[in-house]
Amino acid sequence: xxxxxxxxxxxxxxxxxxxxxxxxxxxxxxxxxxxxxxxxxxxxxxxxxxxxxxxxxxxxxxxxxxxxxxxxxxxxxxxxxxxxxxxxxxxxxxxxxxxxxxxxxxxxxxxxxxxxxxxxxxxxxxxxxxxxxxxxxxxxxxxxxxxxxxxxxxxxxxxxxxxxxxxxxxxxxxxxxxxxxxxxxxxxxxxxxxxxxxxxxxxxxxxxxxxxxxxxxxxxxxxxxxxxxxxxxxxxxxxxxxxxxxxxxxxxxxxxxxxxxxxxxxxxxxxxxxxxxxxxxxxxxxxxxxxxxxxxxxxxxxxxxxxxxxxxxxxxxxxxxxxxxxxxxxxxxxxxxxxxxxxxxxxxxxxxxxxxxxxxxxxxxxxxxxxxxxxxxxxxxxxxxxxxxxxxxxxxxxxxxx
Amino acid sequence: xxxxxxxxxxxxxxxxxxxxxxxxxxxxxxxxxxxxxxxxxxxxxxxxxxxxxxxxxxxxxxxxxxxxxxxxxxxxxxxxxxxxxxxxxxxxxxxxxxxxxxxxxxxxxxxxxxxxxxxxxxxxxxxxxxxxxxxxxxxxxxxxxxxxxxxxxxxxxxxxxxxxxxxxxxxxxxxxxxxxxxxxxxxxxxxxxxxxxxxxxxxxxxxxxxxxxxxxxxxxxxxxxxxxxxxxxxxxxxxxxxxxxxxxxxxxxxxxxxxxxxxxxxx
Numbered sequence: 001x002x003x004x005x006x007x008x009x010x011x012x013x014x015x016x017x018x019x020x021x022x023x024x025x026x027x028x029x030x031x032x033x034x035x036x037x038x039x040x041x042x043x044x045x046x047x048x049x050x051x052x053x054x055x056x057x058x059x060x061x062x063x064x065x066x067x068x069x070x071x072x073x074x075x076x077x078x079x080x081x082x083x084x085x086x087x088x089x090x091x092x093x094x095x096x097x098x099x100x101x102x103x104x105x106x107x108x109x110x111x112x113x114x115x116x117x118x119x120x121x122x123x124x125x126x127x128x129x130x131x132x133x134x135x136x137x138x139x140x141x142x143x144x145x146x147x148x149x150x151x152x153x154x155x156x157x158x159x160x161x162x163x164x165x166x167x168x169x170x171x172x173x174x175x176x177x178x179x180x181x182x183x184x185x186x187x188x189x190x191x192x193x194x195x196x197x198x199x200x201x202x203x204x205x206x207x208x209x210x211x212x213x214x215x216x217x218x219x220x221x222x223x224x225x226x227x228x229x230x231x232x233x234x235x236x237x238x239x240x241x242x243x244x245x246x247x248x249x250x251x252x253x254x255x256x257x258x259x260x261x262x263x264x265x266x267x268x269x270x271x272x273x274x275x276x277x278x279x280x281x282x283x284x285x286x287x288x289x290x291x292x293x294x295x296x297x298x299x300x301x302x303x304x305x306x307x308x309x310x311x312x313x314x315x316x317x318x319x320x321x322x323x324x325x326x327x328x329x330x331x332x333x334x335x336x337x338x339x340x341x342x343x344x345x346x347x348x349x350x351x352x353x354x355x356x357x358x359x360x361x362x363x364x365x366x367x368x369x370x371x372x373x374x375x376x377x378x379x380x381x382x383x384x385x386x387x388x389x390x391x392x393x394x395x396x397x398x399x400x401x402x
Numbered sequence: 403x404x405x406x407x408x409x410x411x412x413x414x415x416x417x418x419x420x421x422x423x424x425x426x427x428x429x430x431x432x433x434x435x436x437x438x439x440x441x442x443x444x445x446x447x448x449x450x451x452x453x454x455x456x457x458x459x460x461x462x463x464x465x466x467x468x469x470x471x472x473x474x475x476x477x478x479x480x481x482x483x484x485x486x487x488x489x490x491x492x493x494x495x496x497x498x499x500x501x502x503x504x505x506x507x508x509x510x511x512x513x514x515x516x517x518x519x520x521x522x523x524x525x526x527x528x529x530x531x532x533x534x535x536x537x538x539x540x541x542x543x544x545x546x547x548x549x550x551x552x553x554x555x556x557x558x559x560x561x562x563x564x565x566x567x568x569x570x571x572x573x574x575x576x577x578x579x580x581x582x583x584x585x586x587x588x589x590x591x592x593x594x595x596x597x598x599x600x601x602x603x604x605x606x607x608x609x610x611x612x613x614x615x616x617x618x619x620x621x622x623x624x625x626x627x628x629x630x631x632x633x634x635x636x637x638x639x640x641x642x643x644x645x646x647x648x649x650x651x652x653x654x655x656x657x658x659x660x661x662x663x664x665x666x667x668x669x
Contacts, residue, residue: 076571076575077574077575078571078575097574097580098571098574098575099574099575099576099577099578099579100577101575102577103575104575105571105572105575107568107572109566109568111566111568111569111571111572112569112572113569113572113573113587114569114591115590115591124573124576124578124586125576125577125578128573128576128577128578128579128582129577172572172576173575173576176576176577
């Protein structure tokens with residue numbers, strides 16, 4: 001039934017929405033065109049345009065209130081956009097009910113039917129589609145086996161642990177063989193160790209379902225980096241930036257992305273070189289310190305920028321604290337002091353796999369986070385240190401508001 | 403209780419027990435004793451007899467009991483049906499809080515209106531065509547429904563609003579129509595609340611007097627009306643016996659409902 005539905009969708013392309021690129025590019029499984037959602041005067045989602053290809057996983061990443069869950073609800077049909085269109089497989093479904101979209105949805109609190117046993121939960125969507133009984137039984141069995149829950153088919157949801165309930169919720173959503181699977185913070189109700197385990201399982205599941213488009217909403221960057229082909233960073237009901245994990249991580253286009261994805265420290269600086277449009281290595285002055293960093297965009301001398309450095313990109317320079325104190329005084333940059341910043345250790349946190357330092361930079365009034373690898377020498381709070389960073393591990397981002 | 407001394411604790415508990423005994427147990431106990439009393443001139447009743455209870459179960463009064471049961475069951479069914487319907491609708495209208503608030507006000511109104519006013523209102527409204535209900539059984543059922551509707555509505559609507567909206571949405575995303583979601587997910591999950599509402603409604607209807615006494619036709623006399631008439635004539639022992647029967651039957655009906663409710667909650 002699902003396949004016939006798909007055929008009819010393809011046979012009747014959306015009228016009034018010409019897609020010139022459709023002939024060249026494959027159709028997108030999900031497409032949002034300038035979708036806004038507002039409740040009264042509150043704007044929950046503002047002009048989101050997003051396309052998810054078949055077989056692609058896109059993570060919507062952002063802090064709470066950034067509009068990522070609202071975007072997911074607009075795709076599922078749980079929220080009616082106040083403007084914009086939602087397309088599935090190129091067909092406009094903006095006005096279609098959730099029941100007619102054929103999308104699998106897994107939510108944070110699982111939303112299992114508490115009065116039905118596990119097998120009845122998984123069979124629900126198939127019964128609603130009036131599938132023959134024998135086929136339902138076979139499909140339910142296959143789905144429960146896929147998530148490793150075949151031994152719990154006759155239990156009630158409340159007899160299961162959180163992780164088990166989540167597996168059932170995934171089996172229930174996938175039983176209807178959806179072309180699109182939406183996951184709304186699926187791991188956030190689980191404890192840390194279970195979350196790591198489920199993340200691995202989701203990764204394996206993803207590999208088993210090569211044709212399904214997945215949209216994964218999370219506020220946890222490690223989940224997004226693990227699962228997503230592309231990450232859409234959301235902020236204040238808007239799409240801040242979208243790109244592959246690698247792009248966003250190593251070449252963030254904005255200060256918010258740099259900070260939210262990977263927790264980069266941002267140092268205000270002024271450009272001292274011309275960087276052409278294509279991007280190149282740029283030189284800047286951060287306070288009185290000369291720095292070299294990757295500039296992915298055009299910069300003119302005197303332009304205000306931010307230098308983004310990841311916590312693990314910082315290194316402690318070998319050198320006496322006295323030298324650090326000396327550098328703090330003069331600061332005028334000769335060759336030796338490029339990308340070398342003196343600072344005072346404010347706090348030291350042991351995190352098992354290494355130490356995390358908070359260092360107050362001298363002469364910059366900025367506090368940066370430094371992750372030292374395991375087995376390295378660790379300074380004590382109050383020590384003077386010199387931080388260095390390789391130019392290719394520091395990246396310039398436009399100086400926007402944070 | 404923040405009393406540490408044993409004697410103080412004992413005294414508080416004794417006082418509480420005495421107060422409860424006086425307010426709750428004494429009237430029930432006296433009714434019970436009066437139902438079996440042949441005469442009551444001293445402190446305690448004398449000449450115990452089953453005459454009054456037998457009378458209460460005899461043809462005439464027994465028919466009153468059957469009338470009461472029928473009225474209570476029909477009125478409760480009507481009230482629970484309407485109340486559940488309204489509660490589900492108003493819980494679904496979460497997007498428009500104004501509508502939900504209006505529904506709350508409308509359905510809670512009968513609880514605030516004295517039963518006598520409800521009775522009078524029904525008599526005035528339905529004593530003339532086009533809708534002539536005065537003198538029919540229907541007007542008694544309508545009166546009792548109206549009085550318990552507020553309780554049925556508020557019980558079910560509290561549960562409906564406490565429901566996780568994602569459960570119904572998940573059902574819809576799996577391809578279930580609105581009706582299917584209602585019948586297979588939303589209502590089954592409301593069943594315990596609906597059973598509680600039904601129990602409350604039956605208990606209230608079985609004892610309803612204020613409105614019933616104003617609207618009942620001579621052919622449809624409920625047990626509370628009979629008790630009232632007996633007290634009016636001075637037949638206190640007969641009244642007590644009828645009250646006892648009323649009490650017993652109400653408790654029995656509630657027990658049946660509680661049994662159903664227990665079953666629905668286990669699922």
